[in-house]
Amino acid sequence: NPRWNRIPFIFLSALSTPKDIRFGKLLGADDYLTKPFNEKDLLAIISGRIARNKRVNALNTKINEAFLSTNIEMKTPITRQREFYICLFLAFWDDRFGPELKRSFPDEKIFPIPLEDIVNQLFNVVTSMYGHNKITKAEGVLLDIKNLNNRGYLFFDSYPDKNERFGEKQYMIAAIAPSINYFHTLEIKEIFIDLSEKIKKRIDWDIEKYWKQIYDLMLLDSIKIE
Structure with missing residues (x-):
């Protein structure tokens, strides 16, 4: 349930x-x-x-409340437009410009508002709750984004950077989809931990590969349910 x-x-x-x-x-x-x-x-x-x-x-x-304030006009719920999809993205916090979207997959537009605005809202709301200096305590948060008819799983981490305000570069890895549940997040978290290690070590990585891992585990789960 x-x-x-x-x-x-x-x-x-x-x-x-x-x-x-x-x-x-x-x-x-x-x-x-x-x-x-x-x-x-x-x-x-x-x-x-x-x-x-x-x-x-x-x-x-x-x-x-934040998404309500963006005045989104939902003509047809996204869940009816596309029954099964996932959006994966990475965003960094910049002290001068705020949240910056660095990578996302797929490239096509699947939300009624720009992904950059979604990133900005998610990052700002979470930091307002935890504070910038403790944002990594928000690691692994499953949220209902009702105004987008979606759920989001957010993973925050950081690596040392003396040029940043708190001496660390903070970032958010997130997956948004209509059907993410708690049991999905247990496996998605392991995928995000692996990805986060590559980010910290500045190792090149393929976002589509990680997107496919998440897609496959959720698709397999949906087949089992059917």
């Missing part, structure tokens, strides 16, 4: 070997606590997950 896919799942288990814990996390558990456990540890995990969900809900509200 899409309404429940953000409810945190915590394993509380007597199975405590590293293999058991890895398997639990591969199944999608947000946290894994082994028995015997400390009550304070369990309460801390629950409190942390509740706080994270509140931050994500606040982000959703602010993002949808």
